[in-house]
Amino acid sequence: MNKTFDWEACRRDFPILDQTIHGKPLVYLDNAATSQKPLSVIEALVHYYKRDNANVHRGIHELSNRSTVAFEGARARVARFIHAPHPDEIIFTRGTTESINLLAATWGATNLKPGDVILLTEMEHHSNLVPWQMIARRTGARLAFIPVTGDDGMLDLSRLEDYLTPQVKLLSMVHISNSLGTLNPVEELCARARKMGVTTLVDGAQSAGHLPVDVQALGCDFFAFSGHKICGPTGIGVLWGRQECLEGMPPYQGGGEMILTAGYDRTEYKPAPHRFEAGTPDISGPIGLHAAMDYLDAIGRDQIWKHDQELAHHAWDQLSKLKDIRLFGPAGNSPFRAGLVSFLLKDVHAHDIVTLADQAGVALRGGHHCTQPLMHKLGVESTARASFYFYNTRAEVDQFVDVIREIQRFFGR
Amino acid sequence: MFEDVNDLYQQVILDHCRHPRNFHEIPSCSVTAQGRNPVCGDQLKLFLTLKDDRILDAAFVGSGCCISKASASLLTENVKGKTRQEATALFDQVRGLITTGQDQGDVGKLAVFAGVHKYPARVKCAILAWHALLEALKGGSAPVTTENEAS
Numbered sequence A: 001m002n003k004t005f006d007w008e009a010c011r012r013d014f015p016i017l018d019q020t021i022h023g024k025p026l027v028y029l030d031n032a033a034t035s036q037k038p039l040s041v042i043e044a045l046v047h048y049y050k051r052d053n054a055n056v057h058r059g060i061h062e063l064s065n066r067s068t069v070a071f072e073g074a075r076a077r078v079a080r081f082i083h084a085p086h087p088d089e090i091i092f093t094r095g096t097t098e099s100i101n102l103l104a105a106t107w108g109a110t111n112l113k114p115g116d117v118i119l120l121t122e123m124e125h126h127s128n129l130v131p132w133q134m135i136a137r138r139t140g141a142r143l144a145f146i147p148v149t150g151d152d153g154m155l156d157l158s159r160l161e162d163y164l165t166p167q168v169k170l171l172s173m174v175h176i177s178n179s180l181g182t183l184n185p186v187e188e189l190c191a192r193a194r195k196m197g198v199t200t201l202v203d204g205a206q207s208a209g210h211l212p213v214d215v216q217a218l219g220c221d222f223f224a225f226s227g228h229k230i231c232g233p234t235g236i237g238v239l240w241g242r243q244e245c246l247e248g249m250p251p252y253q254g255g256g257e258m259i260l261t262a263g264y265d266r267t268e269y270k271p272a273p274h275r276f277e278a279g280t281p282d283i284s285g286p287i288g289l290h291a292a293m294d295y296l297d298a299i300g301r302d303q304i305w306k307h308d309q310e311l312a313h314h315a316w317d318q319l320s321k322l323k324d325i326r327l328f329g330p331a332g333n334s335p336f337r338a339g340l341v342s343f344l345l346k347d348v349h350a351h352d353i354v355t356l357a358d359q360a361g362v363a364l365r366g367g368h369h370c371t372q373p374l375m376h377k378l379g380v381e382s383t384a385r386a387s388f389y390f391y392n393t394r395a396e397v398d399q400f401v402d403v404i405r406e407i408q409r410f411f412g413r
Numbered sequence B: 001m002f003e004d005v006n007d008l009y010q011q012v013i014l015d016h017c018r019h020p021r022n023f024h025e026i027p028s029c030s031v032t033a034q035g036r037n038p039v040c041g042d043q044l045k046l047f048l049t050l051k052d053d054r055i056l057d058a059a060f061v062g063s064g065c066c067i068s069k070a071s072a073s074l075l076t077e078n079v080k081g082k083t084r085q086e087a088t089a090l091f092d093q094v095r096g097l098i099t100t101g102q103d104q105g106d107v108g109k110l111a112v113f114a115g116v117h118k119y120p121a122r123v124k125c126a127i128l129a130w131h132a133l134l135e136a137l138k139g140g141s142a143p144v145t146t147e148n149e150a151s
Helices: A005-011 A038-050 A060-083 A096-111 A130-139 A186-195 A244-246 A284-299 A301-319 A350-359 A372-377 A394-412 B003-007 B009-020 B066-080 B086-099 B107-117 B119-137
Strands: A090-093 A118-120 A140-145 A168-173 A199-203 A222-226 A237-241 A261-262 A268-271 A325-328 A341-347 A365-367 A384-389 B031-037 B042-051 B055-061
Touching: A038 A060, A038 A140, A038 A284, A060 A090, A060 A096, A060 A237, A060 A284, A090 A096, A096 A130, A096 A168, A096 A199, A096 A222, A096 A237, A118 A130, A118 A268, A130 A140, A130 B003, A140 A268, A140 A301, A168 A186, A186 B042, A237 A244, A244 B055, A301 A341, A341 A394, A350 A365, A350 A384, A350 A394, A350 B003, A394 B009, B003 B066, B003 B107, B009 B066, B009 B107, B031 B119, B042 B066, B042 B119, B055 B066, B066 B086, B066 B119, B086 B107
Parallel strands: A118 A140, A118 A168, A168 A199, A199 A222
Antiparallel strands: A090 A237, A222 A237, A261 A268, A325 A341, A341 A384, A365 A384, B031 B042, B042 B055
16 A cells, blocks of 8 residues: 555544444445535635625725635646646536536537437446437437447447547537546547547546546547535535636526626626626535645545545455445556446345445445446346555455455355 | 345245246236336336236246336235235235235235335335335236435
């Protein structure tokens, strides 16, 4: 295990981890659903509401000034976090889902026409599928999917040219699959798409807080992620867009904050990002997110990625020793293996696995993970999933594997 | 390790989950209904053969967890021979039992579901087949879900 950072020590920053569930110490392995929050994030929220709360922008008084500075400071911090060239390219949303819906409703509505193709992959979360189905229906565009190879969870890029046709206007893909744990080669795919003049979106919900993200190096046009999966509060997310892409996009919602001047008949809109942020925004969200990004970068996302991968590798190795288990996604030692492991036990349903694991204090997730078409492709209804973060330990992974062994015994008796 | 879950995974439930009874289609059935659990993607299809007002035969197919499979299996055993009215009354009893754990009168083997209410996430699993039963008795063809079932 990585010796450069005291991972055990950082658990003390997460008061929630120090409790028992059904009489057993909590082992929280549902980080792909949402991460826990360190004290610094909780305190940033408390401080904001205790001392600085006021509406942002246009305020003349001191508290409004403080709120605005903190809010816009968070925007600048997000830009640094993903290495965006400019804070004005950062749009605050409710989360990855809203970020993608925003893009579909604005960019999609103006750029898609009958015959156009929206290229996705077969491993997309419903949030990067359903908004495109909806806009395809409205515009006459159609969807196409880069196939997944099978249980090993890789994108089949052998016939990419068959998919990346001149009709493709948008390539939208997940950076790290939430149900397979695959790290996709988005840099390569964005480069291929760029050559064809295809606009690209990367869904960074599972990646932004787990590995260093540089949107300029990725070469995408848009990047979306959620605050709550990277130690920040729920209800805050980000859509980054390349400035020249944002410039041509119509507003998302209409209202306050997004206008330059308004008349009874017509209104002139602000440029990005405020054009896309009508109404009083979530102010505490970005402030909490700011603290979360500071926390993660104090550790270093390169370190977090190594730690994630080590835990996933260890979990994979241990689980693959069990009989009657089916593991999904790239092998444990694959460089494409991110920090989560999806699996099924023969004749034991994922919900039963999760209920029993919970009795042992281990928080897992079971279900289709909002990737129902992928589940059907793999011929399953659901899987059980353990997803790791930097505060998880190798000992916890061992406990988790012991519990899985016990579950097999329980249903085998 | 799992001493505490015996109230959920009772022997009868484990038995019916491993060896579901009446686990087949009835091609000549009078009515069918589908149940879907959007939480996990599980679905089952229930088949009833009715003569006049009485359920002569009941069977099911589908995929699901131990709780939902056992519940469907026990359902098919219990509704055979019952009239529509008796089966509807049984639905009310079983639903009460599953959601509150409180005695709803004699429900025979179905009493094994009294422990489910302590596992709110699993109430929907246990009750899925019963909603399908109600829908089948109504002659409905739209799939039912347990999405709005209190849990």
